[in-house]
Amino acid sequence: NVDIIWSSGENGNEIVVTSPQILNVEIIDQFDCHYYDSLEILIDDECIISTLYIPNIFSPNGDGFNDTWGIASAEVFRRITVTVFDRWGNMLYSTDKLPFTWDGISRENQMANPGVYTYVFELVTLSDNKYVKKGNVTLVR
Secondary structure (H helix, E strand, O other): OOEEEEOOOOEOOOOOOOOOEEEEEEEEOOOOOEEEEEEEEOOOHHHHHHHOOOOOEEOOOOOOOOOOEOOOOHHHEEEEEEEEEOOOOOEEEEEOOOOOOEOOEOOOOOEOOOEEEEEEEEEEEOOOOEEEEEEEEEEOO
């Protein structure tokens, strides 16, 4: 039985790290002996970008299921700008607020029609690297 104390203030075998940093850890064993170590946490931007899940369909119909569209891992980015366009290239929605979700309401405060929309994500990682992700999202009612 050992106690593990992290410099982040957390205790236990596992902690969640969302930004690059140097962490110190103290381990106290059953004999009250103290062991110290530190580790540098580096974030693999390419891995984050390649595994980023962007849903391709949502249904803002008020039933409580998939009523909004967004990404779940926004905390691993310094900045996100998302822009949604209709099939004619008109901007329907844009935001840089975190975390963001789109509920199918246009900039003109009108319900968007069911259909396929194009999105552009401009992402800035915690390491200040910039990426662009483009794709389509289907809105169904």
